Amino acid sequence: MTLTRGAQAALAVLVVGLICRLFGGSVEWLQSWPSVFVLPVTDWINSGVGWLLDVFKPIARGMSWLLGFPMSWVGTILGQTPWPLVIGLTTALGWHLGGLRMAALGGIGLGFVLLSGYWAEGMNTLALVAVSVPLALLTGLAIGIFAFEYPRVKGAVNAVLDVMQTVPTFAYLTPLLVLFGFGPVVGLIASAIYAAPPMARNVLLGLERVESEIREAAVMSGGTRLQRLFLVELPAGASQIMVGVNQSLMAALSMVIIAAVIGGFQDIGWEVLLTMRKAQFGQSFMAGLVIVIFAIVIDRYSATLAGPRQKRDRRVTWGIVGVGVVLAVMATLVGSNAAEISAFDKVAEVVDTSVGAFTAANGAALDSLKNGTMFFGLLPLRIGxxxxxxxxxxxxxxxxxxxxxxxxxxxxxxxxxxxxxxxxxxxxxxxxxxxxxxGIAQLPWPFVLAGAAALGWVSSGWKLARLVVVLLLLILLSGLWDRALLSLYLSGASVFACALVGGLLGLWSAVSRTAWMIIQPICDLLQTIPLFVFLIPVLMFFQIGEFSAFLAICMYAIVPMIRYTRHGLTSTPEEMIEAARSSGAGKWQEMFEVRAPYAAPTILLGLNQTILYAFAMLVIAALIGTTGLGQSIYLALGKADVGLGLTAGAAMAILALVADRLVQGFAEERRKALGL
Known part of the structure; x- marks a missing residue:
């Protein structure tokens, strides 16, 4: 009997596992990587980067000083502008972009921010976004154009962008903290760095999708290369580039909140962090809602730029602005100050009281759920x-x-x-x-390497297998293997839960329009919420701990699995469906024997996104009690340990990159099998 590639790989891994299981007790190096081969990578980075940071620190501090001016100006403008005028301008912009519904979203959204009592903090947050986003957009535009103009460097640029998007956000902050010092400018720069890759990718994609006829027409018109690029090609790819603007805005807002950990700035992120640390869940909930409102408004406004828009009556636009100006004058005359407006103080108290009452009345059930999941699910996966x-x-x-x-x-x-x-x-x-x-956290290193190499070989051949082994060996040599396995355990458990629950919800959404009508707005909401905010509800009911981190990761990472599963199951060609029905296939046979196999590549891409989301959230969850690489990154941030922060961040990026390449390999193999 001829063994398939999958059978050969599985048998090889089984043999390695048996050897480690039988002889691991007597041969110590089969279980644990020999300490003599652990390299002091953290110390090397600290000593090697230390002098580099010292050289560039004066330059960085000068940049920080310069960037402080525009941020101060924008903050002053937003902070000193009367609140009716800000709300009026936002509402008018909403009308101009999307009509009545968009105008209502902007007006009601900022009205909520005003009544929440966080107007000043909200304007500080918007000031950070307003300064960091242009930096990110210009940087991303330059990178995208550079990669398009010089195809030889495209692969290297994409690799750098992959690293930038897989390295945990906290890992950015440690070297930036050393370079730029403590303060809001660090958050601004971190946001610009984090938000640049989406813009760069979409600029490159937009330029590549410009039709050849348009390029030829531009050449025939006699334009120079710069004229063709800026007057023809960039406008032709504007729709895709606007998608990058939307993604960069959302990334910058998310990073601004995370950067509050070291910013010490009186913005919404700092309020969320401060109230969470004090266990003031009512105030934390209100501040989190303000972040969600900003995220939804910014997402909806910027998303309209990527598609066709109807022309709106400009008289209405200027009328809304005029009403805002009149109300601003009146508010100034009567001395109305946004800082004195706070209509939801009692709401925060009610939230605290309600959460306290609920946890007191249902404490046994909540503890049972948490302990049951830990003792009968997570703990066996972790230690066996x-x-x-x-x-x-x-x-x-x-x-x-x-x-x-x-x-x-x-x-x-x-x-x-x-x-x-x-x-x-x-x-x-x-x-x-x-x-x-x-137990995943106690797996022998030869078994893990063999398993990862086998997966790489089955999905894409020896090239990917070698790459996977080399990358994982780097983690072994760094001495972070045990922490990496802890991160792999928690992210793996979260991804499994998301794949199971998200797959079922995606299946339900595919067969029921009513279900999708309910699930779609929930997915839209979850995708606009910054990572930081997911910590609030789990802390309210389950306090600090690994179970809370698990829930937060699942809440953030489940959406791609739902969306891609539904999209894959509903995008099967009609001719295949008709052929199945004509052969007498029932509804569920059609679903599992026709739609599911065709949807497999799309579902695998959803799984890939879920994995990346889980790793991104894993580091944020370190704030509420995870172990592993996320905790190391967070501790490095507190100690300003650049070596540990970069090493642990690189290890986390390696795990995410390996998972990404493996899943993409299986998706590509499945697409080839389907002839796509």
Whole structure:
């Protein structure tokens, strides 16, 4: 019998796992990477980068001083402008961009910000965004044009952009803190760096999609290269470039909130962080809602720039502005100050009281949910059944006999699957059982390397397998392997939960329009909420801990799985559906035998996005009690340890990059199998 590539890879990994399991107790290096081979990468970076930072620190401090001026000017303008005029201008812009509904969104949204009592903090946040976004857009535009004009560097530019988008956000902050010092300018620069890659990618994509006929017409008209680029090609790709503007705005807003950790600036991010630390969940909830309002308004306004817009009556636009001016004059005359307006103080008190009452009344149920998930789900995945199953939690102690019975059942099922021609699936089942029995955080390093290499070989061949092994070896050499496995465990558990629940919700949305009408606005809302805000609801009910981090990651990462699953299942060509129906296929046969196989590449791309989202949120979740690389990055930030921050950030980026390449490989293989 000829073994398939998948069966060969699975058997090789199984052999490596058996060797590690049988001899790991006597041969220590099979279980743990020898400490003699651990390189002091953190110290090298600190010593190597230290002098570099010292050289550039005066330049950086000068830039910080210069950037402080525009930020101060914008902050002063927004802070001193009467609130009716700001709301009027926002409402008028909404009317100009999208009509009545958009105008109502802007007016009501900023009205809520005013009544929340966070007007001054909100204007400070908008000042940071207003200064950082132009920097990000100009940088992204320059990078995108450079990569388009010089195709030889396109691969390198894309690789740099991949790294910038996979390196955790907190990792940016550590070297920036050392260079630019403590203050709001650090948040501004971090936001610009984080928001530039989406703009660069969309500029490059927009220029590549310009039709050849347009380019030829520009050449025939005798224009210079700069004229053709700025007068023809960039305007022709404007729709795609505007998508980049939207994404950059949202990225900048999200990063501004995160940068509040070291900014010390009186903005909304700082308010959220401060109230969370004081366990003032009512105030934290209100401040979080302000962030959500800003995110929704900015997202909706900027998204309209990417598509066609109807012309609006300019008289209405100027009429709204005029009303704002009149109300601003009246507010100034009567001495109305936005800082004195706070209509929701009692709401915050009610939230605190309600949360306290709810947790007091349902504390046993909440603890049962948290402890049940930890003891019977997360903990066995982390340290394995052999260590997690105890009389205190499960009612009995796991013994060697239990392991033998578990492996016996798994082997029996694998034999049945092999007799049915599913040898690879049977071997994978045995491997998964062994991983659960041992625990992801305690997996031997040779087994992890062999498993990752096997996945790379099956999905894309030896080139990806070698790349995966080399990247993971870098983590081993850095001495961060144990922390990397902890991050892999929590992100893996979150991705599995998102894939299961998100896949089911996507399936439900695909078969029911009513379900999609309910789920779609929830997905839209979750995608506009900055990462930081997801911590608030889980802290309200479950306090600090790994379970809270798990929930926050799942809330943030589940949306791509829902959207891509539904999109894949509903985009099957009609001719395939008609052929299935004419052959007598039922509704569910059509779904699982026709739509699902065709949707597999799209669903895998959704899984890929879910993985990247989970890693992004993993570092933010370090604020509420995770272990692993995220905690190391956060600790490095507190100590201003550039070496540890960069090393741990690079390790996190490597894990995300490996997962990204593996899933993309399987998606591409599936597309080729379908002839797409």
């Amino acid at each position: 059944l052999s260590d997690a199953v105890l009389p205190f939690t499960w009612g009995f102690k796991w013994t060697v006999t239990h392991s033998l019975v578990l492996y016996g059942i798994a082997i029996a099922l694998a034999c049945v699957m092999a007799m049915r021609g599913r040898l690879a699936a049977g071997v994978v089942l045995v491997i998964l059982v062994g991983m659960v029995e041992v």
